[in-house]
Amino acid sequence: MVIMLGVLIIGGAVWFVRRQAASRPPLADRQTVPISAARSLAPHPVAAAALDFGRIEVSGLTKQYPGVTAVQDLTFVVEPGSVTGFLGPNGSGKTTTLRMILGLVAPTAGTVTIGGARYADLAEPVRRVGGLLDASAAHAGRTGRDHLRIICRAAGLPASRADEVLGVVGLTAAGRRKFREYSLGMRQRLGVAAALLGDPQVLILDEPANGLDPEGIRWMRGLLRALADAGRTILLSSHQLAEMELLADDLIIIAGGRLVAHGGTAAVTSSLCGAGRTLVRTPEAAQLAAELGAAAVLTPGADGDVYVMGVDAVAIGDAARRLGIPLYQLVSERRDLEAAFLELTACTAAIR
Amino acid sequence: MIGSGAAGDGLAAADGVLTSGRRPRVARALDLLRAELMKIATTSIWWIFLIGVIAVTAAALWTSGVSHHFTLDPPLATMGSAARAQAIAQAAQARTRAGATAITVNMITAGQFLGVLFALLLGVLLSTNETAHQTAAITFLTTPRRTLVINAKVAAAACFGALCWLVSTTVTAVTTPLYLHSQHLTAGAASGVVIRSVLLNLLIYVLWAVFGVGLGTLIRSQVAAVIAGIACYLAGYAAVELIFHALYSLYPHGWVLGAAVIAPAVAGTVAISPGHAFPHAPPQWAGIVVMAAYALVLAVGGIAATRRRDVV
Numbered sequence: 225m226v227i228m229l230g231v232l233i234i235g236g237a238v239w240f241v242r243r244q245a246a247s248r249p250p251l252a253d254r255q256t257v258p259i260s261a262a263r264s265l266a267p268h269p270v271a272a273a274a275l276d277f278g279r280i281e282v283s284g285l286t287k288q289y290p291g292v293t294a295v296q297d298l299t300f301v302v303e304p305g306s307v308t309g310f311l312g313p314n315g316s317g318k319t320t321t322l323r324m325i326l327g328l329v330a331p332t333a334g335t336v337t338i339g340g341a342r343y344a345d346l347a348e349p350v351r352r353v354g355g356l357l358d359a360s361a362a363h364a365g366r367t368g369r370d371h372l373r374i375i376c377r378a379a380g381l382p383a384s385r386a387d388e389v390l391g392v393v394g395l396t397a398a399g400r401r402k403f404r405e406y407s408l409g410m411r412q413r414l415g416v417a418a419a420l421l422g423d424p425q426v427l428i429l430d431e432p433a434n435g436l437d438p439e440g441i442r443w444m445r446g447l448l449r450a451l452a453d454a455g456r457t458i459l460l461s462s463h464q465l466a467e468m469e470l471l472a473d474d475l476i477i478i479a480g481g482r483l484v485a486h487g488g489t490a491a492v493t494s495s496l497c498g499a500g501r502t503l504v505r506t507p508e509a510a511q512l513a514a515e516l517g518a519a520a521v522l523t524p525g526a527d528g529d530v531y532v533m534g535v536d537a538v539a540i541g542d543a544a545r546r547l548g549i550p551l552y553q554l555v556s557e558r559r560d561l562e563a564a565f566l567e568l569t570a571c572t573a574a575i576r
Numbered sequence: 577m578i579g580s581g582a583a584g585d586g587l588a589a590a591d592g593v594l595t596s597g598r599r600p601r602v603a604r605a606l607d608l609l610r611a612e613l614m615k616i617a618t619t620s621i622w623w624i625f626l627i628g629v630i631a632v633t634a635a636a637l638w639t640s641g642v643s644h645h646f647t648l649d650p651p652l653a654t655m656g657s658a659a660r661a662q663a664i665a666q667a668a669q670a671r672t673r674a675g676a677t678a679i680t681v682n683m684i685t686a687g688q689f690l691g692v693l694f695a696l697l698l699g700v701l702l703s704t705n706e707t708a709h710q711t712a713a714i715t716f717l718t719t720p721r722r723t724l725v726i727n728a729k730v731a732a733a734a735c736f737g738a739l740c741w742l743v744s745t746t747v748t749a750v751t752t753p754l755y756l757h758s759q760h761l762t763a764g765a766a767s768g769v770v771i772r773s774v775l776l777n778l779l780i781y782v783l784w785a786v787f788g789v790g791l792g793t794l795i796r797s798q799v800a801a802v803i804a805g806i807a808c809y810l811a812g813y814a815a816v817e818l819i820f821h822a823l824y825s826l827y828p829h830g831w832v833l834g835a836a837v838i839a840p841a842v843a844g845t846v847a848i849s850p851g852h853a854f855p856h857a858p859p860q861w862a863g864i865v866v867m868a869a870y871a872l873v874l875a876v877g878g879i880a881a882t883r884r885r886d887v888v
Contacts, residue, residue, distance in 0.1 A: 327720050328713055328887035344720040355717045361710040363619055370618040378611035378718045380599050418714060 277339035278304030278425045278457035284334035287320050294320045295481040302459050307452045309472030310461040313569050317481035318461040322430050326355050338426055350379035354419030356429040362403040368414045369399035375421055389417040408435030429460040445471050465565040479569035496564040501533045505553035515543040612732035625694050633687030633744040637751055640686050644679050648759050673763045680765035681773045683752040685848050688777055691744045692784040695737040699788020700805050702729050704798035712887050726879045729789045737785030741778045773848050780844045783871040790874025794881055813841035830856035843867045
């Protein structure tokens with residue numbers, strides 16, 4: 225009797241749990257909120273004292289899982305008031321690193337501090353640091369607004385902040401809808417809203433542009449730019465260099481859990497691509513070579529073209545004018561950035 | 577102080593709203609408790625459990641009521657003379673003050689057997705929802721002190737256990753006097769004993785809910801934790817009955833049967849039964865101690881596991 229009852233109840237409970245799981249939201253649904261719904265952004269500047277807080281220092285950070293070293297001896301500093309892009313292919317350790325910064329994953333070795341303190345030791349972390357880790361992280365049967373209100377309650381923030389940040393991300397109209405009805409783009413916006421609740425000086429976002437349509441990506445870029453210009457520290461991960469090149473002031477590139485490049489965006493991309501070369505079509509290549517001098521390295525191309533490295537197109541054009549020789553073509557070529565990135569990260573990934 | 581926001585920009589919080597020093601420890605603990613209560617209240621789960629508790633209480637009242645009715649008013653016409661004599665003696669015993677007390681306690685705590693299962697499952701869901709819906713990360717970002725989060729879950733589970741008890745007891749407290757009246761049971765029950773049983777019933781609901789939080793924290797998979805919780809409760813009850821009766825046939829000592837109290841489901845029954853829940857049952861306090869020990873061990877184990885584990 226009791227056993228039959230047990231079988232019945234277990235069966236019922238399993239059915240219920242599975243039904244709950246099955247009703248998890250469809251990802252393909254592409255409803256987006258009109259951008260005009262988002263309020264105009266004019267972030268307030270962060271006070272000078274807060275700037276000191278915003279520095280993220282990662283030192284010798286290592287995370288080993290059984291059989292795998294996810295992150296190895298990673299050291300870098302993220303400065304306040306800038307957008308720092310954290311790049312690497314899938315599985316390179318980006319998310320693990322961000323989770324270690326946010327105190328969710330315990331490092332095997334090394335330290336991470338935000339404003340000199342470990343995340344877990346911050347008195348009021350939500351007011352200091354905003355984190356977005358997984359866009360599909362809310363209870364499917366709960367409304368977006370309730371999701372935010374629960375965080376407000378736990379963090380001791382007024383519930384009105386939930387409505388304010390919904391306005392910032394353009395989700396006011398969808399706030400009372402259940403999370404399972406949200407499109408991926410709406411989930412990203414809700415995640416950003418949650419990160420902004422405590423008006424933090426530091427934002428740490430894991431692939432926030434994932435699933436956003438082009439309009440949404442532009443919106444996100446504008447929002448993050450405005451936040452950084454107001455003095456906030458923004459660290460965001462991505463696996464797309466082209467996307468980061470438009471937004472980030474600094475780049476940190478990792479592959480196979482190791483740091484492979486770190487610096488200003490322009491410096492990193494130019495070092496990735498090399499200085500580039502210039503394609504020249506002229507019947508007087510020999511004269512031109514003599515005029516350019518030892519700094520220029522000429523290599524013959526097809527159809528009598530030459531590739532010039534070591535001097536730029538301006539110097540070549542000036543030299544041709546001085547010589548009075550004709551130039552039929554003068555093309556600056558940059559090595560393909562994406563290809564360079566792939567090459568860099570692939571070769572380091574192979575070391576693993 | 578972070579800075580001053582331009583009016584209406586939405587991004588910046590109004591001056592002062594987000595400015596605060598460290599809040600008092602008690603205020604923060606209460607905020608966390610309220611956040612955990614909201615996690616259940618903002619989903620549709622609570623009314624499913626409400627209906628469930630009312631349904632099992634009503635069913636238990638019905639079966640208890642019918643069974644007591646046949647004790648109080650046995651169908652003598654259908655019985656043989658020996659059975660008739662026994663039935664008359666039982667009815668007379670039931671109509672004494674002690675008998676009335678036993679019937680009252682049984683009716684007013686009706687539904688406990690399955691009602692606490694709902695308290696247990698609410699506790700389990702409080703924990704496993706965080707994994708199933710991937711909200712553990714945001715919960716621990718908001719409150720990096722993980723022990724505080726589990727403490728709040730334990731407190732919230734206690735509240736929900738108490739709520740299940742309140743709903744169930746409201747139903748039984750309204751029904752029981754009507755039933756006793758309908759059965760012409762004139763001997764008044766000893767109210768002290770009844771009240772004590774009702775309060776102990778509350779304690780058992782609360783302890784099962786806490787048990788659920790601990791279980792859900794240790795076993796993070798929702799399906800696995802729900803099955804483990806139910807199996808531990810129902811199958812555990814049946815298995816223990818079988819095992820201890822088998823042992824008793826080998827070692828016919830009373831304490832062998834009494835030792836069945838180590839099963840959590842048996843402990844819960846022992847804890848609320850005045851007198852003896854079954855032959856050779858240990859005293860009530862033993863049931864309470866066993867239940868409390870289970871709840872405590874699981875909750876502490878859950879805290880230890882949560883502190884140590886990576887949140888992924």
